Amino acid sequence: xxxxxxxxxxxRCAQPADAVEVxxxxxxxxxxxxxxxxxxxxxxxxxxxxxxxxxxxxxxxNVNAAAPVELEVIEHIPCGVEPQYMITVGKAAxxxxxxxxxxxxxxxIMQEMTELVESEGRSIVRxxxxxxxxxxxxxxxxxxREGTLVLEAGERIGAGHTxxxxxxxxxxxxxxxxxxxxxxxxxxxxLQLSDPMQMGKIRNSNAYMLSAQIIAAGxxxxxxxxxxxxxPRAEQMLYDLLSSDADLIVTTGGVSxxxxxxxxxxxxxxxxxxxxNKIAMRPGSPTTAGSWRNKLLFGLSGNPSACFxxxxxxxxxxxxxxxxxxxxxxxTVTCHLAVDYKKVNAYPRYVRGYWYSNGGEHxxxxxxxxxxxxxxxxxxxxxxIVIPPTKTGFPAGDIVQIIxxxxxxxx
Amino acid sequence: xxxxxxxxxxxRCAQPADAVEVxxxxxxxxxxxxxxxxxxxxxxxxxxxxxxxxxxxxxxxNVNAAAPVELEVIEHIPCGVEPQYMITVGKAAxxxxxxxxxxxxxxxIMQEMTELVESEGRSIVRxxxxxxxxxxxxxxxxxxREGTLVLEAGERIGAGHTxxxxxxxxxxxxxxxxxxxxxxxxxxxxLQLSDPMQMGKIRNSNAYMLSAQIIAAGxxxxxxxxxxxxxPRAEQMLYDLLSSDADLIVTTGGVSxxxxxxxxxxxxxxxxxxxxNKIAMRPGSPTTAGSWRNKLLFGLSGNPSACFxxxxxxxxxxxxxxxxxxxxxxxTVTCHLAVDYKKVNAYPRYVRGYWYSNGGEHxxxxxxxxxxxxxxxxxxxxxxIVIPPTKTGFPAGDIVQIIxxxxxxxx
Numbered sequence: 001x002x003x004x005x006x007x008x009x010x011x012r013c014a015q016p017a018d019a020v021e022v023x024x025x026x027x028x029x030x031x032x033x034x035x036x037x038x039x040x041x042x043x044x045x046x047x048x049x050x051x052x053x054x055x056x057x058x059x060x061x062n063v064n065a066a067a068p069v070e071l072e073v074i075e076h077i078p079c080g081v082e083p084q085y086m087i088t089v090g091k092a093a094x095x096x097x098x099x100x101x102x103x104x105x106x107x108x109i110m111q112e113m114t115e116l117v118e119s120e121g122r123s124i125v126r127x128x129x130x131x132x133x134x135x136x137x138x139x140x141x142x143x144x145r146e147g148t149l150v151l152e153a154g155e156r157i158g159a160g161h162t163x164x165x166x167x168x169x170x171x172x173x174x175x176x177x178x179x180x181x182x183x184x185x186x187x188x189x190x191l192q193l194s195d196p197m198q199m200g201k202i203r204n205s206n207a208y209m210l211s212a213q214i215i216a217a218g219x220x221x222x223x224x225x226x227x228x229x230x231x232p233r234a235e236q237m238l239y240d241l242l243s244s245d246a247d248l249i250v251t252t253g254g255v256s257x258x259x260x261x262x263x264x265x266x267x268x269x270x271x272x273x274x275x276x277n278k279i280a281m282r283p284g285s286p287t288t289a290g291s292w293r294n295k296l297l298f299g300l301s302g303n304p305s306a307c308f309x310x311x312x313x314x315x316x317x318x319x320x321x322x323x324x325x326x327x328x329x330x331x332t333v334t335c336h337l338a339v340d341y342k343k344v345n346a347y348p349r350y351v352r353g354y355w356y357s358n359g360g361e362h363x364x365x366x367x368x369x370x371x372x373x374x375x376x377x378x379x380x381x382x383x384x385i386v387i388p389p390t391k392t393g394f395p396a397g398d399i400v401q402i403i404x405x406x407x408x409x410x411x
Numbered sequence: 412x413x414x415x416x417x418x419x420x421x422x423r424c425a426q427p428a429d430a431v432e433v434x435x436x437x438x439x440x441x442x443x444x445x446x447x448x449x450x451x452x453x454x455x456x457x458x459x460x461x462x463x464x465x466x467x468x469x470x471x472x473n474v475n476a477a478a479p480v481e482l483e484v485i486e487h488i489p490c491g492v493e494p495q496y497m498i499t500v501g502k503a504a505x506x507x508x509x510x511x512x513x514x515x516x517x518x519x520i521m522q523e524m525t526e527l528v529e530s531e532g533r534s535i536v537r538x539x540x541x542x543x544x545x546x547x548x549x550x551x552x553x554x555x556r557e558g559t560l561v562l563e564a565g566e567r568i569g570a571g572h573t574x575x576x577x578x579x580x581x582x583x584x585x586x587x588x589x590x591x592x593x594x595x596x597x598x599x600x601x602l603q604l605s606d607p608m609q610m611g612k613i614r615n616s617n618a619y620m621l622s623a624q625i626i627a628a629g630x631x632x633x634x635x636x637x638x639x640x641x642x643p644r645a646e647q648m649l650y651d652l653l654s655s656d657a658d659l660i661v662t663t664g665g666v667s668x669x670x671x672x673x674x675x676x677x678x679x680x681x682x683x684x685x686x687x688n689k690i691a692m693r694p695g696s697p698t699t700a701g702s703w704r705n706k707l708l709f710g711l712s713g714n715p716s717a718c719f720x721x722x723x724x725x726x727x728x729x730x731x732x733x734x735x736x737x738x739x740x741x742x743t744v745t746c747h748l749a750v751d752y753k754k755v756n757a758y759p760r761y762v763r764g765y766w767y768s769n770g771g772e773h774x775x776x777x778x779x780x781x782x783x784x785x786x787x788x789x790x791x792x793x794x795x796i797v798i799p800p801t802k803t804g805f806p807a808g809d810i811v812q813i814i815x816x817x818x819x820x821x822x
Contacts, residue, residue: 143786169606202454209571216570362744
């Protein structure tokens, strides 16, 4: 089964979680559970784009440096105040940037192009230059008319979305609940973090790595712990979790078909539907997934890099879709190979890479040793480079697809 | 003052906040407050890269398909278990991926290249092919020697960092405290989110937008509210905040030199040091900042886009440095202009843009109307395009610098 087929199968099983309402200040990074329309045009009044004077351009029809026009300033209009007077022939109003343009006026002339004169207790503005009708006035609805769809359900709420929601009066926002993702580890070689190191053993890093990946994808990780080596107890634990309020269950390790691979055994015997247990890809070919009563169970590899890649390719899109995201592609970007890729691949390979730009061109190069057991190079990677099957490798400069990782291109 | 000069001035004033310790599961996205070294080599034992048999390659020196060698399997070595026996002449051990290679063995031969025979109660593995010494064994320290610096203070903790920290036994992690950033708004035109709309007024969107930008930069926003229009009360409020536990104070609005610009007045009269009150840039030229007893106060523009740009260029790097980040450049990326840029700029312009790749090339194009009052286009933007001063504009295809925004290139 190809990566694309496996992902399509999974996404057919993932239904968005229910919606909850949160304060706008807590909505950053969440996904909208409803679309948002404008109730009023934006702007909803004629807005001045400058500090200056609201004028009738017909009053300035014959103005020039030799023949300036003088208009009486009848009002000062700060932001947030509705003008009291209409501008009639020979009149003007002082106006601030963002303030409401009074009726009768059809342009705002920049303060710097005017001269203010006090004469017999009256304020007079002297103007020596014409302006076109409409100058420095943002018309009603220029940005959006009433009833415009401005945000769609499933969009991730960034700073710009937050500004829009605030300006439309959303102090609370409907968002999808964060999917709860249970994390289980297998492997008698795993030490807890606080255990002293022992010969032949390693500390459980995959569970914590997955917890970070789950947070980055918008989920809520639940570190459950270790699956017992004893099959009946392991089975009981898995069914208990499948029946729990977790939206997804992710296990790491025990999926290859070897002597001690308890997840491979479980997927052979369970009551759920195994969607796939082998993917045409490296690393992570034994990545397994299945569905039990509409709940997805993932068996990711125990090798750190294979586990990482399996999550990014299969679990991340599911978590996104559970939050209403429209996931219809692998979210790839194209760029150029920075170095020759010389390996022979019978299957597509997802290589940890570093993506950068130089002189307008974008490049990606593999980082660290491309071993699925390698752990240090995981932190250098800001993308996965997708290397198609090849008998010859690819020369530097060839176009490749990459999958950007969390925080790519920013530090 | 140029953007670069202003940023350099600010970064000289920003000292990292103190360190706190958090659980590893809560460390994602925080910045390390100490560097991390390996205490043991990685791996700390000779690790098998395959399911197979640990052998002495000298035993296979003359092997071929016609003359296979048979070795006695003296032990099964699962992951996490220290081997009991040394491999001597004529012996082998069954071994799992990730398990510890026993003494005496110098290669692991893949299971698929062998045949297991049970004979007179003994397990015999039959091998028909040579392997080179070292095959499928990861030597001690291959990834890192003991005492290797693997993570540096100030690095943002991503999923890869989390895996490394876990594997080194960090159940708790020293990180920099999240800087507290107080947000204040000015402007009598501002309605609260729950207020009904009124003619001439707008809702306070900048404060919420800034709160999202602060979270994205790693800070902790504090929405303080509105600065009073009354100068003595405004001044009191600002000094109270400057004396509070906020690490930074950001205000929006009131910085141009107009009739009602209270922040401009404050920066003229205050006891602090004004670092700059005019920047050679658009939008956001009136962006102001100063320092009072080592605390920075920012006066950002009240225009949504100018406020957004002012934050990204000046406040974000300060928040990052307060968390120990090494900020020594504008974190720009280069790509190609997708369309002609026809405007004349006397000053560098930071244009909201959309950045994308197509056929290996990366492009950026302006989004929405390039008006600093525009709000809807803020959500389309995934970068700021840096347009240098120009009398002629720039043709499509020219190389430009862009500043990626939070979530750029991922949805």
